[in-house]
Amino acid sequence: SLVDLNLAAGRKAKASAAYRAAFEYLMVARRNLGEQAWIDRPGITFAVHRELAESAYLAGEHDMAEDLVETSLAHAPTKVAKADLYGLRVLAATVASDWPRALRWGREGLSVFGSEWPLDGLPEVIEAEAAAVMRNLRGRRIEDLVHEPEVQDEEIRACMRLISILGAPAYFSGADVLIFLVTRAANLSLLHGPSAYSAFAYTFYGGIHNMRTGRYDVGYEFGKLALALANRFGNRAEECRTVEVFGVIVHGWKAPLRDSLPLLKEGFRAGVESGELAFAAFNLNCVLINGLPSGLPLKELMSEAEVAIDFAVTQKNKASAEMAVPFLQLARALTGATSRPGTFDDGDFAESRFLEEARNHETALGHYWVAKLQLACLMGEHADALECSQEAARRIPTGIRGMFTSAEHVFYTALTLASAPAPGGHPSSSLDELRGLHAKLVNWAAYCPQNFSHKASLVQAEIARLAGAHGEAMGFYRAAIDEAQRHQFTQDEAIAHELRARFLLGAGEAALASVEFRSARDGYRRWGATAKVESLEKDHPQCFASDAAGPHQGISIDALALIKASQAISAQTLPDKLFEQILRVVAEVAGAQRGALVFSTGGLPTVRARMEAWHGLPVSLSEAPLAQCPDLSACELLYPIR
Numbered sequence: 192s193l194v195d196l197n198l199a200a201g202r203k204a205k206a207s208a209a210y211r212a213a214f215e216y217l218m219v220a221r222r223n224l225g226e227q228a229w230i231d232r233p234g235i236t237f238a239v240h241r242e243l244a245e246s247a248y249l250a251g252e253h254d255m256a257e258d259l260v261e262t263s264l265a266h267a268p269t270k271v272a273k274a275d276l277y278g279l280r281v282l283a284a285t286v287a288s289d290w291p292r293a294l295r296w297g298r299e300g301l302s303v304f305g306s307e308w309p310l311d312g313l314p315e316v317i318e319a320e321a322a323a324v325m326r327n328l329r330g331r332r333i334e335d336l337v338h339e340p341e342v343q344d345e346e347i348r349a350c351m352r353l354i355s356i357l358g359a360p361a362y363f364s365g366a367d368v369l370i371f372l373v374t375r376a377a378n379l380s381l382l383h384g385p386s387a388y389s390a391f392a393y394t395f396y397g398g399i400h401n402m403r404t405g406r407y408d409v410g411y412e413f414g415k416l417a418l419a420l421a422n423r424f425g426n427r428a429e430e431c432r433t434v435e436v437f438g439v440i441v442h443g444w445k446a447p448l449r450d451s452l453p454l455l456k457e458g459f460r461a462g463v464e465s466g467e468l469a470f471a472a473f474n475l476n477c478v479l480i481n482g483l484p485s486g487l488p489l490k491e492l493m494s495e496a497e498v499a500i501d502f503a504v505t506q507k508n509k510a511s512a513e514m515a516v517p518f519l520q521l522a523r524a525l526t527g528a529t530s531r532p533g534t535f536d537d538g539d540f541a542e543s544r545f546l547e548e549a550r551n552h553e554t555a556l557g558h559y560w561v562a563k564l565q566l567a568c569l570m571g572e573h574a575d576a577l578e579c580s581q582e583a584a585r586r587i588p589t590g591i592r593g594m595f596t597s598a599e600h601v602f603y604t605a606l607t608l609a610s611a612p613a614p615g616g617h618p619s620s621s622l623d624e625l626r627g628l629h630a631k632l633v634n635w636a637a638y639c640p641q642n643f644s645h646k647a648s649l650v651q652a653e654i655a656r657l658a659g660a661h662g663e664a665m666g667f668y669r670a671a672i673d674e675a676q677r678h679q680f681t682q683d684e685a686i687a688h689e690l691r692a693r694f695l696l697g698a699g700e701a702a703l704a705s706v707e708f709r710s711a712r713d714g715y716r717r718w719g720a721t722a723k724v725e726s727l728e729k730d731h732p733q734c735f736a737s738d739a740a741g742p743h744q745g746i747s748i749d750a751l752a753l754i755k756a757s758q759a760i761s762a763q764t765l766p767d768k769l770f771e772q773i774l775r776v777v778a779e780v781a782g783a784q785r786g787a788l789v790f791s792t793g794g795l796p797t798v799r800a801r802m803e804a805w806h807g808l809p810v811s812l813s814e815a816p817l818a819q820c821p822d823l824s825a826c827e828l829l830y831p832i833r
Contacts, residue, residue, distance in 0.1 A: 192223070194223050210249035229266060274301075320375050321403065327382060363510060377396040393413045394436045401444055413441075417433050430458065434461065435477055439593075448595060451477075475499035486679055486680045496515050523535075524722065526722065527725070557586030564603050580600065610653075610690075645680060648674060672687045688707050
C-alpha cells in the first residue's frame with residue numbers, strides 16, 4: 192500500500208540523514224491512512240505518527256512534531272513507546288532553550304517507570320544516589336565494566352535513554368536535578384548491566400565526580416570507560432552525546448586540551464550521521480569552548496564559531512547559537528573587528544539584546560561573562576574585568592561547572608587581581624584571594640600539568656612580585672613562559688612575556704623589558720590578536736621604536752645573548768641546569784648548530800657542556816678536558832679563549 196511504501200521510504204531517507212525528504216514521505220503516508228486508521232490499523236498508524244514526529248523535529252518543524260507526539264501518546268502501546276515519545280518532546284524543548292518544559296516532559300516520561308525525581312527532599316535523594324555509585328562498583332575495576340553483560344530489561348533500557356536526553360537541559364538550566372539524573376543512570380548501569388545509553392551516563396558521572404571530589408583521575412577513568420562503551424555498542428547517536436560530554440567536562444582536566452578538538456569534530460559527524468542533531472551542534476560549541484583556551488588562532492576560532500552558528504540556526508537550535516556567540520565576539524574584538532577594542536558591540540551584535548534573549552541560558556551567560564573578563568583583562572581594563580569576573584562567578588555552579596571555561600575564570604581573575612590596584616591600598620587582601628585561586632590551579636596542575644602548570648607558575652610569579660620576592664618572581668615567570676611554549680598555549684605565553692616585561696620595567700630594567708615586550712607582541716601577533724598588538728605598541732612605544740630596521744636593531748648579538756643569559760641565570764639555581772640553559776641561549780642567539788661551554792680549570796681548557804641542535808639531542812653535561820674531545824675543534828675554541 193501507499194502507506195507501507197512511504198513509511199519504508201521515510202525511514203530509509205531518515206537513516207540517510209535526508210530529513211526533509213523523510214518528512215515529505217511520511218506526510219504522504221499519513222494522508223493515506225484513512226479516517227478510521229487508529230481503529231482499523233493501530234500498529235502501522237502509530238508507527239507513521241511516531242516516525243513523522245521525529246522527522247518533523249529533525250526537519251525543524253517543531254510545532255508539528257509536538258502535535259504529533261501529543262496524538263501518539265494517547266495510542267502508545269507500551270511504556271517503552273511512551274517514554275520514547277517523551278524523549279522527542281525533551282529534545283524539541285531543549286533546542287528551543289525551554290529548559291523548564293524539557294524537564295517537565297522528562298519527569299513525566301520517567302514517571303511511566305516510577306523513576307521520576309521527587310519534588311521535595313531532592314538534596315537527600317541526590318546524596319543517597321551519589322554515595323551508591325562507588326558502593327555499587329562492588330570491587331570491580333572501572334575499566335572492566337565495559338565487558339559486563341548487556342542489560343536485558345527493555346524498560347530499564349528506555350529509562351536510561353530518557354535520562355541521557357535529559358542531561359543537556361538539566362545542565363544548561365543549572366538545575367540541581369542534574370546530579371540525580373547522572374547518578375541514577377550510573378547506578379542503573381552498575382546494577383543491571385550497560386546499554387548504549389550507559390556511555391553518556393558514565394562520562395557525565397565522571398564530570399560530576401570531578402566536581403564533587405576534585406579527584407580528576409577517577410573521573411577520567413569513567414570517561415574512558417564511556418568511550419569504550421560507545422565503541423562497543425556502535426550507536427552513533429550515543430557516541431555523539433558521549434564524546435560531547437567527555438570532551439567538554441572530563442578530558443581537559445587530565446589530558447592535553449588541544450587533543451580534544453579532533454574528537455569533538457568526530458562527535459559532530461556522528462551526530463549528523465545518526466540524526467542526533469542537537470548534540471551535533473553542541474559538539475561544535477565544545478570545539479569553541481576548548482579551542483579558545485588551547486590557543487587556537489583567532490581567525491580559525493572565528494571561522495569555527497561562524498560554522499557553529501550557521502549549523503545551529505539551520506537546525507533552529509537556539510541554545511547552541513547562543514553558546515557560540517561569545518566566542519565569535521571575543522575573536523572579533525581581539526582582531527579589531529568590533530566598534531572598539533574593548534567591546535563586543537558591532538553592527539550585527541548588541542550586548543543588551545543578547546543578555547535579554549539569553550537571560551535564562553546560564554551556560555551561554557557563563558561563557559559570555561568569562562569571555563568579557565578575558566577581553567577586559569587583556570586590554571588592561573581592570574575595573575571592568577573585576578565586574579565581569581563577578582558576573583561569571585554567579586554562572587559557574589549553574590551553567591559552566593566542569594567546563595574548562597571555569598578554569599579560565601580562575602586564571603584571568605587571578606591575573607586581574609594581581610594587576611588591579613589593591614582595595615584600600617592594602618595588597619595583603621588581594622594576596623589572600625590570589626593564593627586561594629592559585630591553590631586551585633596547583634591542584635589542577637597536579638592532575639594535568641600540560642594544561643595548568645604554566646598558569647599556576649604565572650600566578651605564582653605575580654604573587655611573588657606583590658610580596659616583594661623579586662628573584663622568586665623572575666624564576667616563576669621563566670617557568671610559565673617555558674611551560675606555555677612547550678605545550679603550545681600561544682596566548683598564555685604572550686601574557687607571561689608581557690607580565691614579565693612590566694615587572695622588569697618597574698624594576699628599572701628597560702632594556703630587558705623591551706625584549707620581553709617584543710616577545711609578548713610576537714606571541715599576540717601569532718595568536719591573531721591585532722587589537723592587543725596595537726594596544727601594546729601604543730602603551731610602550733619606546734620598546735618598539737627600532738622595529739623598522741629589524742626586530743633586534745640596536746641590540747647587538749652579544750648584548751642580546753647577555754640579556755637572555757641573565758634571564759636564564761635568574762631562573763636557575765642548580766649548576767647543571769644553569770650550564771644547560773646558558774649554552775642553549777648562546778647557541779640560539781648565534782644561530783649555531785653546535786656549541787660547547789668551556790672553562791679554564793687549573794690553566795687547562797675543560798669542556799663543561801656541549802650540544803648538537805640538528806640531532807635534537809639533549810645537552811651533554813659530562814666534564815672532560817678539551818684535549819680528550821676529538822669531536823671538538825681545539826683551534827676554534829682556543830681562539831676566543833685567547
